[in-house]
Amino acid sequence: MDIIKQDLCQHIETMRHEICGIDLSLTQQAFRVDGSNSIKQIVGLNNRRSVDYFYDKNLTPNNPCVFIEFTDLAREKKDHLGLGKTVASNGSERETNQLRKLLKQHFRDGLVSKFKDSKDILNKLSEYYENIPNTFLMNDANTFYIVHAPIDDELENIDKIEISRYLSNLGAQVSGCLEDEICKRVKVVLLTQFINEIEV
Numbered sequence: 001m002d003i004i005k006q007d008l009c010q011h012i013e014t015m016r017h018e019i020c021g022i023d024l025s026l027t028q029q030a031f032r033v034d035g036s037n038s039i040k041q042i043v044g045l046n047n048r049r050s051v052d053y054f055y056d057k058n059l060t061p062n063n064p065c066v067f068i069e070f071t072d073l074a075r076e077k078k079d080h081l082g083l084g085k086t087v088a089s090n091g092s093e094r095e096t097n098q099l100r101k102l103l104k105q106h107f108r109d110g111l112v113s114k115f116k117d118s119k120d121i122l123n124k125l126s127e128y129y130e131n132i133p134n135t136f137l138m139n140d141a142n143t144f145y146i147v148h149a150p151i152d153d154e155l156e157n158i159d160k161i162e163i164s165r166y167l168s169n170l171g172a173q174v175s176g177c178l179e180d181e182i183c184k185r186v187k188v189v190l191l192t193q194f195i196n197e198i199e200v
Helices: 073-090 093-123 157-177 191-198
Strands: 012-014 029-032 053-055 065-071 142-148 185-190
Touching (some): 065 093, 073 157, 093 142, 185 191
Parallel strands (some): 065 142
Antiparallel strands (some): 012 029, 029 053
8 A cells, every 4th residue: 555645844843952951942943853743653663763853954065964863971971870889889990890881882872773773764754755855865975963961061170071072982982883874974062062053
């Protein structure tokens, strides 16, 4: 039976970062991939992980479709490392370091999975939708934006440096894992920087 195609424009909305405690807002619109009434539900891949949005305005030349994921991994990392302190008080330094290593792999692998599953979702659009931007049909160069919450101004400088280093390393690790995928660039940016880039 033929699939009755829907209008992809039904998924356009003003982007929402949904990062707790951050009042910054965006004005640019994108296509909602994740959540209720989202693209991945319509294409039958609701059980897959995905980025938050597909964005069809080129942020840089020759990047047809931009994947956007909003996150606060530093906060998650801090929360998880509270568990590390428990391990440290009850176990060895080796066990604590092993836990930290596993957490880094967990965050990296989660982002890699989101990109790969989102590629599968993108590739199914033409089966289910009409009015697909031409940029979404050009699968030869995608940019993956991982947009992170601003770094808390009240943190000590040493903590700010640690978070910045962590995010930079994370971006490099995700990029390395996606070398065989059609992913031209992985970019980890703070929300404030991202807003400045897309509001131009």
